[in-house]
Amino acid sequence: MEKDSTVVLATEKYGSNESWEYIVKDGVMERKRNGSECGSGGNSIIGVFKSVFLPQGYPESVSDDYLHYQFWDTVQAFSSSLSGTLATQASLRGVGVGNPEATVAAATVTWLLRDGTGMLGRILFAWQKGSQLDSEAKKWRLFADVLNDIAMFMEILAPNIPSCFTLIVCTAGIFKSIVGVAGGATRAALTVHQARRDNMADISAKDGSQETLVNLAGLLVSLILIPLVTDKPVLTVILFFLFTILHLFANYKAVRSVVMATFNEARLSIVLHQYLRDGQILSPLEGNQKEPVFLELRKKVPVRLGVRLQDLVQNKDEFNLALKQTSMPYLLGVKNGCVRVCLGQEASTHDEIRAACQALCLGSVLHHATPMSGVPEKLLMLQSQSPWEMVFKSYNLMDQIFNPFLKGVEAAGWQTNRTLLNWDEWRVEWKTKTS
Known part of the structure; x- marks a missing residue:
């Protein structure tokens, strides 16, 4: 009885759609599709349709959604x-x-x-x-x-x-x-x-x-x-x-x-507040499902990122207050019911995320009148009659929670190397002390 002389030389794939083998049989090299050959005509029509109307490499070349x-x-x-x-x-x-x-x-x-x-x-x-x-x-x-x-x-x-x-x-x-x-x-x-x-x-x-x-x-x-x-x-x-x-x-x-893995203000707020409530980090799918998709006519407590220095402080005393208890490359304050963040030249993307988190925490506290119903318990420590005192306390809160929060969102699949936080273009360099 003769032995089968078929030898597989190589295999190749076209994305996840097709798989082929190069075989040698009786000294002749052939190219053969892996799997059943039944319905090849239907598969060919489907393949043409995909190549015309879907991106090359679909589904690996596009997002899951x-x-x-x-x-x-x-x-x-x-x-x-x-x-x-x-x-x-x-x-x-x-x-x-x-x-x-x-x-x-x-x-x-x-x-x-x-x-x-x-x-x-x-x-x-x-x-x-x-x-x-x-x-x-x-x-x-x-x-x-x-x-x-x-x-x-x-x-x-x-x-x-x-x-x-x-x-x-x-x-x-x-x-x-x-x-x-x-x-x-x-x-x-x-x-x-x-x-x-x-x-x-x-x-x-x-x-x-x-x-x-x-x-x-x-x-x-x-x-x-x-x-x-x-x-x-x-x-x-x-x-x-x-x-x-x-x-x-x-x-x-x-x-x-649509499931976006980058943070905008709404998605960051949703994930951050869930973390402050129970320590849970929402995945991109869960965060996007909770994200509102209708435009708001007016935000209750607006957050402005990347403002001019004069939008944050009006004199030297306020400037010293803005510098108090912080060595971060951003300054933060509350003016006319609006949380404003002034960003330094050397701020990284992680600094931007931290500044936005801090601003969102302050916004939540300012929005809810006492008693603080609906606000995570950890934000109760920010309560104060003085806006600058609230800012000082918010720096302490970020020192406690931000690093674990950042590690958690990265592990959950969120992208932190870029954001969609809508920062304005103003960047400021400031002296750490004024006399």
């Missing part, structure tokens, strides 16, 4: 495409399409005014809020989609109010310009989070392919939808609200599925 986020992002994009079709039809009717009395000049002026106000809105919004879009990407992502739905609803209503049509359309154009800035910037921030192999460009390109496919599907459905809703404003509004509900729900699920 990528597929969940992209699913809900696809749903919201499809519903938004249908809502946009209804809004576009209404806008065209409003500028006179189908109306023999309408003039090309009037329609052109309206369109130019809408585009012009939108351009100004885009510039002003980027100026005022651009620095917040990284640190609060989830909140601004959801805000952008809510604002987009409001803008489309305004466009649908505008033809029914002819006297205010231009004003309404221009306002909707401003809203849409804000949506463009906030949506594009936060998508870029999420791409940075999703990229695991410095493959942001690939992820962004494949996201564009996915969106194009969804818009194509929306276009095909719109071709069926438009004849059904033409000259039927009630049906248009009903369908718009149905698509809007689906759009907002999908957006909420999408931002909720």
Whole structure:
């Protein structure tokens, strides 16, 4: 009986999707796929689909939350495409399409005014809020989609109010310009989070392919939808609200599925306060699940990081108080109900995290009136009638808890080599003593 002469020379893999062997059999080298060959045609189709619409190396090349986020992002994009079709039809009717009395000049002026106000809105919004879009990407992502739905609803209503049509359309154009800035910037921030192999460009390109496919599907459905809703404003509004509900729900699920391992103010506050309550360190998944995703109109006790020295102290006595009992490369104080942190030139990322933790502890104490209900017991030691006395006590608290807290969050999987804490750019060098 002859022995099997098959010898395996080498094996190779394509990510986690394919595995192959190079074998020598009867002196001839062959390349053979590992595993069953059944259904290879189906696997080939799936493989082509993945290569077209998913980043190279998926799933190892992206974050764990990528597929969940992209699913809900696809749903919201499809519903938004249908809502946009209804809004576009209404806008065209409003500028006179189908109306023999309408003039090309009037329609052109309206369109130019809408585009012009939108351009100004885009510039002003980027100026005022651009620095917040990284640190609060989830909140601004959801805000952008809510604002987009409001803008489309305004466009649908505008033809029914002819006297205010231009004003309404221009306002909707401003809203849409804000949506463009906030949506594009936060998508870029999420791409940075999703990229695991410095493959942001690939992820962004494949996201564009996915969106194009969804818009194509929306276009095909719109071709069926438009004849059904033409000259039927009630049906248009009903369908718009149905698509809007689906759009907002999908957006909420999408931002909720994102699990960022870097600290912004909200995530740091959640993890820190849980640690102060019971010593437990929340994982990135647990911290992100507790993070609020809706924008707050006004913070009860705002925290400002990286302020100018004059925002913190007004005279030499206050400056000496700010330096008292600290050798840290930052100064901290309370002014006009706001916790302010002045950062030194040599401060490291860990110093930034410590300063933010200290500011958040002070903010919690200032927010809760006596008795301190809902505040971790360890923060009770900060109570004082004097703001500067509270600051001095907060340094002592950080000396006790920060190092164990930092080790705990690193062990839990949080990244501490970079943050999204939205520090301003002011950096100060100061003398340790003044006479």
